[in-house]
Amino acid sequence: EAGVTQFPSHSVIEKGQTVTLRCDPISGHDNLYWYRRVMGKEIKFLLHFVKESKQDESGMPNNRFLAERTGGTYSTLKVQPAELEDSGVYFCASSRKTGGWEQYFGPGTRLTVT
Amino acid sequence: GESVGLHLPTLSVQEGDNSIINCAYSNSASDYFIWYKQESGKGPQFIIDIRSNMDKRQGQRVTVLLNKTVKHLSLQIAATQPGDSAVYFCAENSLGTYKYIFGTGTRLKVLA
Numbered sequence: 656e657a658g659v660t661q662f663p664s665h666s667v668i669e670k671g672q673t674v675t676l677r678c679d680p681i682s683g684h685d686n687l688y689w690y691r692r693v694m695g696k697e698i699k700f701l702l703h704f705v706k707e708s709k710q711d712e713s714g715m716p717n718n719r720f721l722a723e724r725t726g727g728t729y730s731t732l733k734v735q736p737a738e739l740e741d742s743g744v745y746f747c748a749s750s751r752k753t754g755g756w757e758q759y760f761g762p763g764t765r766l767t768v769t
Numbered sequence: 770g771e772s773v774g775l776h777l778p779t780l781s782v783q784e785g786d787n788s789i790i791n792c793a794y795s796n797s798a799s800d801y802f803i804w805y806k807q808e809s810g811k812g813p814q815f816i817i818d819i820r821s822n823m824d825k826r827q828g829q830r831v832t833v834l835l836n837k838t839v840k841h842l843s844l845q846i847a848a849t850q851p852g853d854s855a856v857y858f859c860a861e862n863s864l865g866t867y868k869y870i871f872g873t874g875t876r877l878k879v880l881a
Contacts, residue, residue: 659812686867695777698813698858698871710867746812748869757803758869760812 657681659761661747667767673735676764678747680729686750687730688758689722693743701745704730716741737768777856779876788846792859792872797840799861803869804833804844808855816844816857820864846877854879 660679668674680687689701701720702712706727715722719738724730734741744765748758782788794802800821805813819826819833819842826833832845842859856876860869 661812688867688869690869690871697873698860698869700868700870703867714868748812757815757818759815760805762810762812 659747659749659759661745661761661764663764664762665765665767667769668737669769670739671736673733674737674766676732676734676745676747676766678730678732678761680747680749681759684749684751684759685727686752686758687724688748688750689730689732690746690748690760691743692746692763693740698746701732734766737766739768742766742768777874777876779878781878781880782849783880784849784851786849788844788849788853788877790844790846790857790875790877792842792844792875794840794842794859794861794872795870796861796863797837798863799870800864801862802833802835802842803860803862804831804842805858805860805871806853806855807858807874813858849877849879851879851881853877 662677685706687704690698692698700714703710704724707724721733744763746763747761750756750758803818804816806816807813817828817831817833824835830847834843856874858874859872
């Protein structure tokens with residue numbers, strides 16, 4: 656079974672530019688999550704999809720972040736315009752059921768905003 | 770991928786010794802707990818989980834202990850090996866919800 660994949664693995668952009676991160680969950684996993692880890696701090700929840708629907712986006716830092724999951728398959732996370740404090744590692748995870756089930760994490764995308 | 774953070778608490782152990790990594794969780798309503806291992810350049814990898822109706826669970830070379838009274842979780846690794854060197858995160862979750870709340874992580878260094 657293929658794991659969660661993320662693209663790109665590393666992105667370096669200038670402040671004010673736009674970046675789109677992609678996540679492909681494990682096939683058959685309806686639940687998809689985005690997390691991020693900034694400045695060596697703890698990994699923090701951003702949002703959760705069930706299929707194509709956003710269940711909770713309370714962790715999204717502001718309206719410069721937009722997540723989509725068209726068709727309930729892969730998901731994208733767009734940051735526009737990027738700011739310096741957006742630098743960090745963005746993880747995607749997927750699971751079969753919500754809560755109490757293992758979330759499988761991708762390798763992450765390291766975003767560096769200069 | 771990611772390199773580990775610069776300011777994580779670090780536990781150094783001699784190869785072959787046992788390691789104990791501790792975690793204090795925040796939400797008394799949490800009823801599912803997970804330990805993840807993150808190696809450099811990789812995402813968090815599931816190690817072991819435990820539900821709140823248990824206080825101990827064993828896997829292969831790993832044991833998780835849960836003390837709900839003081840909201841404390843620990844991960845014990847027996848006969849620590851060089852391949853165990855990584856950052857370890859605990860995470861908590863409430864059944865029926867979806868957010869994992871992660872701890873800050875502990876870097877484990879195995880000394881040869």
